[in-house]
Amino acid sequence: MRVMLAVALAGALPLAACNTQTASVAPPAVTQTALAMPPAAAPAALTGEARDKEWMKLAPSAVVDPKIARTTIDYPTREAPGTVIVVTKERRLYFVLPDGKAIRYPVAVGHAGMAWAGTAEVDRKGEWPDWNPPPEMLARRPDLPKRLEGGPTSPIGARALYLAEGKKDTLFRIHGTNEPEKIGQAVSSGCIRMLNADVMDLYDRVPIGSKVVVR
Secondary structure, eight states: OHHHHHHHHHHHOTTOOOOOOOEEEOOOOOOTGGGSOOGGGOGGGOOHHHHHHHHHHHSOOEEEOTTTSOEEEEOOOSSOTTOEEEETTTTEEEEEETTTEEEEEEEEEEOTTTOOOEEEEEEEEEESOOBOOOHHHHHHOTTSOSOBOOSTTOTTOSEEEEEEETTEEEEEEEEOOSOGGGTTSEEESSSEEEOHHHHHHHHHHOOTTOEEEEO
């Protein structure tokens, strides 16, 4: 039931998540028969790596332009290794490594008037987290659900990093997506969207308390 609800709502709400075209997508057709999850993938039966493997098979996928795909680059910066830097104009996220290197990821950022900039820290993290639209978003989009359980078609995707300033929630997140074809665009409600595979990679590298710079 949990994933049945996620599939139905995610298909009906393509702009719900807190997108230049850089990827082509072939999303799975959502039919009545497709709403049923195979017994082996039932949420109660899966945890950890097994859940990741099965739910990634069910999540929407896209072929990303190799020019923007995740890669390690030279990246001189004054920020310490372990810092996350988001450059919204570039629609790129950088994870700073030692020796003047960084991992560069493609992202989707907030559309005009919705982008956030500043310095924060990772306050908490979540795997396949539930989506709880903030009151401000619900005011703009009263058609949205107040809560959507996490799953392979959730707008939040496979992982989320929750950003805070001085322990106060900024309401902005770095998270996965159910619209991978929109990576590289400026269409979100302010949050930083990543490909699910990329946000899973970043999640494992970034501990709670890590510095995040968005500019």
